[in-house]
Amino acid sequence: MEGVHTLLEMQGITKVFPGVRALDSVNFELRAGEVHVLLGENGAGKSTLMKVLAGAYEPEAGKIFIDGKEVKIQGPSHAQELGIGIVYQEFNLVPYLSVAENVFIENFPRTRIGLIDHEQMHRAANELLCSLGMQVDTHALIHQLSTAQQQMVEVAKALKHKSRILILDEPTSSLTEREIEQLFSTIRELKRKGMGIIYISHRMQELWEVGDRVTVLRDGKYIGTRSLKETTPDELVTMMVGREVSFLFKRDFQTPGEEVLRLEGVSSTVHRLQNIHLTLRKGEIVGLAGLVGSGRTELARTIFGLEPISEGKIYLFGREIHHSSPSLMVQRGVALLPEDRKNQGLALILSVAENIVMASLERLFPRKYIHKQKEKQIVAQYIKNLRIVTPNQNRQVQFLSGGNQQKVVLGKWLCTEADIFIFDEPTRGIDVNAKAEIHEFMNELVKKGAAILMISSELPEVLGMSDRIYVMRERKIVAELSHEEASQEVVIRYATAADYASQTAGCVE
Amino acid sequence: MMNKKSMLSTMDPNTVSGVGRVFALLLICIAMGFVSPVFFTARNISLIITNASIMAILGVGLTVTVITCGPDLSVGSILTITAVVAVIMVKANFHFLLSFAVALIVGTSLGLLNGVLVTKIGLPSFISTYGLQWALFGFAYVILKGYVIYNFDADFRFIGNGYLFGHISMPIVVMMVVVFLGWFILRKTTIGRMFYATGANRDAARMSGIDTGKAILLAFGISGFLSALAGIVLVARINACQADIGKNILLPSLATVYMGGTRATGGQGGVFGTLVGAVIMTVVENGMNLLGVPSVWRNAIIGSLIILTVLANIAVSKQLEKAGSKV
Numbered sequence: 001m002e003g004v005h006t007l008l009e010m011q012g013i014t015k016v017f018p019g020v021r022a023l024d025s026v027n028f029e030l031r032a033g034e035v036h037v038l039l040g041e042n043g044a045g046k047s048t049l050m051k052v053l054a055g056a057y058e059p060e061a062g063k064i065f066i067d068g069k070e071v072k073i074q075g076p077s078h079a080q081e082l083g084i085g086i087v088y089q090e091f092n093l094v095p096y097l098s099v100a101e102n103v104f105i106e107n108f109p110r111t112r113i114g115l116i117d118h119e120q121m122h123r124a125a126n127e128l129l130c131s132l133g134m135q136v137d138t139h140a141l142i143h144q145l146s147t148a149q150q151q152m153v154e155v156a157k158a159l160k161h162k163s164r165i166l167i168l169d170e171p172t173s174s175l176t177e178r179e180i181e182q183l184f185s186t187i188r189e190l191k192r193k194g195m196g197i198i199y200i201s202h203r204m205q206e207l208w209e210v211g212d213r214v215t216v217l218r219d220g221k222y223i224g225t226r227s228l229k230e231t232t233p234d235e236l237v238t239m240m241v242g243r244e245v246s247f248l249f250k251r252d253f254q255t256p257g258e259e260v261l262r263l264e265g266v267s268s269t270v271h272r273l274q275n276i277h278l279t280l281r282k283g284e285i286v287g288l289a290g291l292v293g294s295g296r297t298e299l300a301r302t303i304f305g306l307e308p309i310s311e312g313k314i315y316l317f318g319r320e321i322h323h324s325s326p327s328l329m330v331q332r333g334v335a336l337l338p339e340d341r342k343n344q345g346l347a348l349i350l351s352v353a354e355n356i357v358m359a360s361l362e363r364l365f366p367r368k369y370i371h372k373q374k375e376k377q378i379v380a381q382y383i384k385n386l387r388i389v390t391p392n393q394n395r396q397v398q399f400l401s402g403g404n405q406q407k408v409v410l411g412k413w414l415c416t417e418a419d420i421f422i423f424d425e426p427t428r429g430i431d432v433n434a435k436a437e438i439h440e441f442m443n444e445l446v447k448k449g450a451a452i453l454m455i456s457s458e459l460p461e462v463l464g465m466s467d468r469i470y471v472m473r474e475r476k477i478v479a480e481l482s483h484e485e486a487s488q489e490v491v492i493r494y495a496t497a498a499d500y501a502s503q504t505a506g507c508v509e
Numbered sequence: 510m511m512n513k514k515s516m517l518s519t520m521d522p523n524t525v526s527g528v529g530r531v532f533a534l535l536l537i538c539i540a541m542g543f544v545s546p547v548f549f550t551a552r553n554i555s556l557i558i559t560n561a562s563i564m565a566i567l568g569v570g571l572t573v574t575v576i577t578c579g580p581d582l583s584v585g586s587i588l589t590i591t592a593v594v595a596v597i598m599v600k601a602n603f604h605f606l607l608s609f610a611v612a613l614i615v616g617t618s619l620g621l622l623n624g625v626l627v628t629k630i631g632l633p634s635f636i637s638t639y640g641l642q643w644a645l646f647g648f649a650y651v652i653l654k655g656y657v658i659y660n661f662d663a664d665f666r667f668i669g670n671g672y673l674f675g676h677i678s679m680p681i682v683v684m685m686v687v688v689f690l691g692w693f694i695l696r697k698t699t700i701g702r703m704f705y706a707t708g709a710n711r712d713a714a715r716m717s718g719i720d721t722g723k724a725i726l727l728a729f730g731i732s733g734f735l736s737a738l739a740g741i742v743l744v745a746r747i748n749a750c751q752a753d754i755g756k757n758i759l760l761p762s763l764a765t766v767y768m769g770g771t772r773a774t775g776g777q778g779g780v781f782g783t784l785v786g787a788v789i790m791t792v793v794e795n796g797m798n799l800l801g802v803p804s805v806w807r808n809a810i811i812g813s814l815i816i817l818t819v820l821a822n823i824a825v826s827k828q829l830e831k832a833g834s835k836v
Binding site: 304306326327329330331336338343344345346347348349350354357358359361362365368369370412416 | 700
């Protein structure tokens with residue numbers, strides 16, 4: 001690779017968010033004609049680094065050089081002018097507009113009198129797509145295309161400014177095997193034209209197929225860069241994990257009691273879940289680990305009766321559940337604390353009190369009459385026990401801080417006196433203190449005999465809190481690990497499918 | 510010492526804006542009293558409230574549907590069709606109570622039909638209720654063919670033009686009962702909580718185990734029932750019924766709901782606001798009558814009033830949010 005032109009160099013990039021150092025003096029370099037993989041756990045800083053490059057974030061420190069010249073990226077459109085194109089994991093396409101319209105949506109070609117020049121637009125879109133080896137009618141509407149075709153439209157969109165740097169964020173996460181092959185051949189074609197490609201992925205096995213070099217980030221820090229020819233999955237996993245498990249909260253482990261929840265071969269067409277076996281017992285916390293998109297949230301929603309199962313059986317306290325629904329699950333003592341608490345966990349315009357009793361109306365007031373005094377007392381008790389900071393019970397929850405909002409959600413479910421709690425990312429986006437408090441509440445809950453299924457993308461949290469851990473990958477459970485066998489390395493191996501390199505104990509497949 | 514803002518923030522926001530609304534009504538009334546000597550006579554006051562009652566009865570049903578999932582646009586047509594059913598039955602010599610009962614059952618069923626179209630079929634409530642409105646108006650024309658049915662027995666008419674204890678007009682009595690029950694259900698029962706939760710955030714309500722489908726069904730059922738009740742009171746009062754009797758009643762009633770401070774996107778509001786809104790509307794209409802305002806100006810004045818009241822509501826709630834967010 002000697003004598004190759006360096007397209008991009010990022011030096012000492014630092015980005016601070018309130019309370020978090022998302023990037024801490026990170027270096028990155030991209031050459032013309034190479035695919036450079038950016039690797040790291042969830043939250044390692046990959047996306048933040050790419051957003052800095054795409055002009056979405058302004059870094060606090062650091063320098064960016066393009067073709068050896070220092071540049072200061074002013075914003076997304078400036079980044080495009082500099083030849084940087086990005087394809088995000090979530091597509092930004094308008095489903096009921098045509099392919100050509102989507103490609104040029106930010107800046108339509110105009111005729112002399114200012115109307116959209118449709119002829120020019122379709123011709124240009126067609127040229128772009130042909131150069132990517134894609135044959136599709138540019139008049140077709142986006143929602144008629146396959147996911148892979150939609151992705152190509154995104155790539156065309158990113159390349160329309162004669163870009164030379166293309167960022168692909170988890171491009172294969174929603175593609176089939178054959179579509180991945182097509183994507184890879186397009187990538188090789190772009191490489192041949194001298195383009196530099198930054199490739200973000202979790203999938204260990206595909207890195208060697210498509211990548212040239214790899215840079216590993218961990219906790220916002222630059223760990224190292226390797227040539228893929230000279231490294232192994234083992235080395236990369238070690239680089240990704242590296243740190244010691246420093247944990248905030250010490251769990252009191254105990255012998256679990258009877259089984260309260262059991263899934264036997266559960267599949268879901270809606271969520272593409274496949275043959276899930278899972279058990280949960282009284283007094284234990286079971287962690288559900290896996291990468292974003294591996295199907296953890298979908299599994300939680302399915303257990304809670306939000307979407308139907310297509311195959312298999314769910315047993316609650318030994319009895320099979322038929323015609324499941326959230327109201328049935330709540331009646332039977334199941335609680336779900338969703339990841340998206342603002343849209344799914346809380347009614348933001350209602351008061352703290354109304355939110356806390358929302359899931360227990362039938363239990364607290366079986367005669368349907370709301371006893372105001374009783375309601376006040378109960379709510380006051382949860383505000384006190386959970387240390388919710390609010391001026392009064394009538395406060396709309398939209399005015400509370402994130403940590404306090406999460407405590408209101410927790411209060412809502414404690415109020416139901418549920419026996420089974422499903423926590424989906426219980427501490428995401430909340431500050432360190434509130435986080436420790438929530439861990440403490442979870443510990444108390446299981447001590448009192450509840451059972452907890454916890455989804456978390458933070459490995460230290462999963463490892464520190466869980467009695468047992470299920471690891472999910474591609475909508476399946478691929479491993480069940482005891483507290484003792486689980487380590488960051490093992491979990492990451494299963495979650496990323498790097499296990500083909502070395503077989504570890506506890507494999508279910 | 511407590512300053513004004515922190516006191517505001519500890520009060521229930523609904524109470525605060527409610528007090529403001531009543532205050533506005535009083536101001537309008539005092540102004541009317543100055544310009545028209547007959548305004549504050551017992552007869553005139555009773556007339557105002559009686560006129561407001563049909564709007565308020567419909568308004569309570571609309572309040573419930575707006576809070577839960579969106580306005581029931583078919584109230585005027587349900588009112589019409591049930592009134593037609595009731596008058597045809599009494600004219601066919603059925604007992605007047607039986608005709609009332611059938612009208613109420615038909616109204617409730619039509620409301621539930623809206624609920625089914627929304628929850629089971631998945632139609633937007635705008636489409637199902639608006640569509641039903643045209644269908645029912647059509648039926649009313651098919652049945653009555655432009656004829657007017659009039660002149661009913663005293664028994665039948667009592668609910669519209671009678672007096673309880675010799676003084677209180679029956680429409681006012683019915684309205685008071687409806688407003689009280691509406692308040693009770695919304696504020697004091699778990700059913701009311703289901704309505705608020707469903708309207709505030711349907712996803713969160715569903716994920717809290719609330720049967721949101723049942724809440725929507727019930728809300729439309731209540732709205733249908735109250736439309737039928739308003740229809741009975743109306744035909745009994747004017748002693749006549751024709752196919753366009755409910756044609757122009759939806760929008761003024763809906764306006765009273767929004768004037769009353771119920772949130773257009775659901776989850777907040779109540780029936781007292783609607784009642785006050787209905788009374789404000791009628792007071793202004795009555796005032797224009799007394800003052801002899803040319804009829805060509807009346808619509809413009811009513812329209813401006815609606816916009817001004819809702820703007821005032823928004824201003825008050827913004828003030829409250831500010832006061833609250835400082836804590």
